[in-house]
Each structure stands twice: as C-alpha cells, then as structure tokens.
C-alpha cells in the first residue's frame with residue numbers, strides 16, 4: 001500500500017496536462033456562462049436556429065458528464081480513495097483530471113466551478129475569446145475554431161478528446177492500482193459512446209452544411225485507429241514498465257486474469273500464434289477490430305497485421321524492450337492506414353464490414369471479452385449508420401445478451417450467438 005501512495009503523490013505533484021491540447025488554451029468561463037435561458041438553457045429546442053439552445057437541459061438531465069464530479073462524492077469513490085490512501089476523491093488531482101474540467105487556476109473565469117463536473121468547455125474549449133462573438137448568425141464555425149473553440153465535430157479531434165479520459169494519456173491514466181481499489185473497467189467505442197452521451201445536437205442538412213458531413217463508418221473507424229495508436233504509444237513509455245517486477249497491469253486484457261477458473265478459454269488461435277496456455281495477454285481488442293477492417297478492405301495486408309499483433313502479445317510476456325519494439329512496429333503499420341479513416345465508404349462497404357465483424361465473433365478471434373464487446377458495439381453502430389438497426393434488433397439483442405455480464409461471459413456461447421447472427425447480417 002505504501003508504494004502505491006508514493007506513486008500517486010508523484011503523479012499529483014508533477015505539472016501534468018489535465019485537458020486535451022487546445023481545450024485549455026483560453027479561460028473557461030464556466031457552465032453558468034452558457035446555461036442562461038437566453039443562451040443554451042432553453043427548456044425546449046428553439047425553432048429557426050442553427051442549434052437547439054436547450055443543450056444545457058440535455059447535459060444536466062441525461063449526460064453522465066454533468067454528474068462526474070458528484071460521483072466523486074459518493075460512497076463508492078470514498079472507498080476507492082481510502083483504498084488508495086488518498087485524503088479525498090474530490091480533491092485528488094488523479095480523480096479530478098477525468099471527473100471534472102480540472103484546468104489550471106489561471107484558466108478559470110469568475111463563474112467557473114470545478115463541481116460542475118465535465119462542463120461545456122471541457123469539450124468545447126475555453127470560451128474566453130469566442131463567448132461574445134459565437135452567437136451571431138454571420139460567424140462561421142471556422143471563425144469560432146480560430147478563437148479557441150475545440151473542433152469536436154472532426155472525428156480524429158473528437159476521438160482524441162474522448163479517449164483522453166476514456167482510455168487515458170501519459171498524464172492521466174486509470175492504473176491497475178485504481179482499478180484494484182474499485183474503479184470500474186474502462187471501455188470505449190467512439191460512435192456508440194457519441195450516441196449514448198446522449199447527443200445534445202441534431203445532425204441534419206444545416207449541420208452538415210456548417211460543419212461537414214461525417215459518416216458513422218468513418219467515426220467508428222477513427223475511434224478504432226486512435227484507440228490502437230494511443231495504446232501502442234503508451235506501451236512505449238515508462239507508464240508501461242519502469243523496471244519493477246510487474247508491468248502496469250492495466251495494459252493487459254483484464255479478463256485474462258479476472259475470470260472464473262472453471263470455464264476454459266484456451267483456444268486454437270492462441271496456440272497458432274505461439275502463445276502458451278496460462279499467459280497474460282496485452283489488450284488487443286482494437287487490433288482485432290483492425291484485423292477485421294484489413295480483411296475487408298486490404299486483405300493482402302492481413303497476414304502482416306496478424307503477425308505483428310501476435311508478436312506484440314508474445315512480447316508482452318517478455319520484457320520492456322521487446323514490447324517497445326513490437327509496439328513501435330505495429331504503430332508504424334497503423335500510421336500508414338491513417339487515410340483509411342477519411343475514405344468514402346459505400347453502403348456495400350459498410351455491409352461487408354459488418355459481415356466480417358460478425359464472422360470474427362463466430363470464431364476464436366472474439367475469445368476475449370473485450371474483443372467480443374467491441375464486435376457487438378461495432379455491429380450496432382454500423383447498423384445505425386446503415387439505417388437498418390431496427391431490422392437487425394433481434395440479432396443485436398442476442399449478441400448484447402452474450403456480453404451483458406463480463407463475469408458470466410462464455411466465449412463459446414458468444415461464438416454460437418454470433419454464428420446465429422451471421423444469417424441476419
């Protein structure tokens with residue numbers, strides 16, 4: 001316990017970035033500055049305006065981000081803080097960095113309150129330079145961005161913003177110590193989480209005209225690529241291992257250690273990859289999804305990607321230097337696919353993508369819970385973007401059922417649910 005406390009204190013005292021680059025460049029004036037009834041605090045959507053102006057209502061009533069600071073006051077958080085030896089969750093920088101808009105004090109305007117949780121400016125950037133100007137009809141989104149508004153409509157920018165807290169950065173990370181103290185496991189899929197937030201804006205023809213059209217497939221793919229990139233980058237830092245007996249366990253597949261012993265998960269695919277039974281595996285869920293993407297759109301490159309992924313898993317059982325070089329090789333491979341996120345996909349392409357995902361589900365590829373979860377989230381997101389989610393509801397419900405509870409997850413049951421669902425896709 002003592003060593004954990006020391007490690008957290010070091011994190012707390014170092015000058016770290018609590019926000020995504022671009023979010024804290026200017027002063028944050030606080031939710032109260034956005035929420036008045038003449039601004040974004042209307043009770044119902046305002047007719048005839050570009051934006052609904054009731055965003056505050058959606059955020060305060062339905063968006064978990066509005067509760068994120070209050071979560072730190074709950075008994076659950078008190079327990080996590082006590083287990084970590086922290087005086088209080090509401091004052092610990094490590095908690096506030098993800099559960100509030102924890103910007104430096106010189107960036108806080110007079111109405112700013114950290115207890116507002118993850119407020120408007122935590123995502124839209126400090127409004128110091130655009131608060132006065134942004135409401136005028138003649139002002140374009142580009143003008144606002146030039147004055148410090150964060151371009152959260154751009155897929156990559158959005159992925160970086162959300163993943164900064166939902167996966168972490170080198171400055172804020174939910175370590176295994178935090179998990180072991182009782183923090184829930186983090187999972188993320190950009191398209192699904194964007195929908196679940198829930199959206200406080202409407203993407204219609206007017207929106208597309210002002211901000212550009214972004215297809216669900218591109219958003220989903222950007223999330224997968226950016227998650228992989230982020231993992232592979234962090235794996236090459238001291239955060240993964242600074243020389244102690246065990247590396248940072250949060251980089252490993254949680255369920256490779258945490259699952260009941262009576263359900264045997266060993267499978268032929270792992271044997272083929274040169275992985276021995278009873279080994280801890282690095283998290284690869286987003287890389288498995290990238291394999292499915294590659295199989296669909298660049299089949300000639302699949303063998304190479306599978307080889308690199310298996311190399312990373314084997315490296316994760318050896319030492320830091322081997323992990324660094326395996327992660328670097330994979331990152332180089334992923335970087336070269338960046339253009340894929342901006343490609344135009346036809347409905348037939350998205351359909352083909354779904355077919356590969358559900359096929360992966362029906363094989364050992366989804367033998368780990370986190371991979372199965374990504375397959376289900378991806379299938380649902382792509383079904384929304386194809387507009388046939390209601391028609392696929394029965395198949396999607398069966399798949400959700402198979403991943404509903406990670407403790408009870410059975411790879412065999414999931415594979416057979418996916419095999420059944422193959423007919424629907």
Ligand code: HEC
Pocket residue numbers: 064065067068069071097098099100101118122123158161162163164165166190192193194195196197
């Ligand atoms: C400053 C950190 C931060 C940023 C940035 C952030 N989130 Fe979150 N998000 C959180 C925290 C913390 C919670 C949990 C809040 C709680 O329940 O107390 C959360 C909860 C959520 C939930 C609810 C999850 C559930 O299990 O119900 C969704 C959905 C979500 N975030 C989506 C997003 C999306 C999409 C983005 C990017 C546009 C984003 N978040 C950006 C920190 C962040």
Ligand code: HEC
Pocket residue numbers: 064071072076077078080081084089092094095096097098099164165166167168169172173174178183184185186187
């Ligand atoms: C790297 C960012 C990060 C850090 C650091 C972090 N959290 Fe979280 N926390 C999240 C996110 C994201 C969620 C929502 C997870 C989800 O539902 O997908 C969350 C969820 C929670 C929940 C569950 C909330 C709910 O709605 O059920 C609690 C409790 C919690 N965090 C407490 C803490 C405490 C206490 C600390 C400090 C020791 C902390 N968190 C540090 C990102 C973080």
Ligand code: HEC
Pocket residue numbers: 031034040050051052055056057059065118119120121122123124151152153154158200201202207211
């Ligand atoms: C967790 C991140 C997050 C938080 C918190 C958040 N937003 Fe947003 N907001 C988004 C995303 C993502 C979009 C969609 C992309 C875009 O248009 O920038 C968006 C879009 C918008 C839009 C644009 C609508 C349009 O048609 O152009 C407005 C206005 C808006 N938000 C206002 C607010 C207000 C006001 C608050 C606080 C009460 C808030 N947002 C809190 C993420 C967030």
Ligand code: HEC
Pocket residue numbers: 176179180181182183184185186249250251252253254255256257258280
């Ligand atoms: C290398 C194996 C390993 C991996 C990988 C691993 N854990 Fe753990 N976890 C442990 C061990 C060992 C403990 C300590 C259990 C104890 O104290 O009884 C633990 C404890 C926990 C606890 C507290 C359980 C308790 O009963 O006190 C939670 C929650 C947890 N881990 C979550 C996670 C999450 C989430 C991940 C993935 C991000 C993860 N673990 C990855 C081995 C692992």
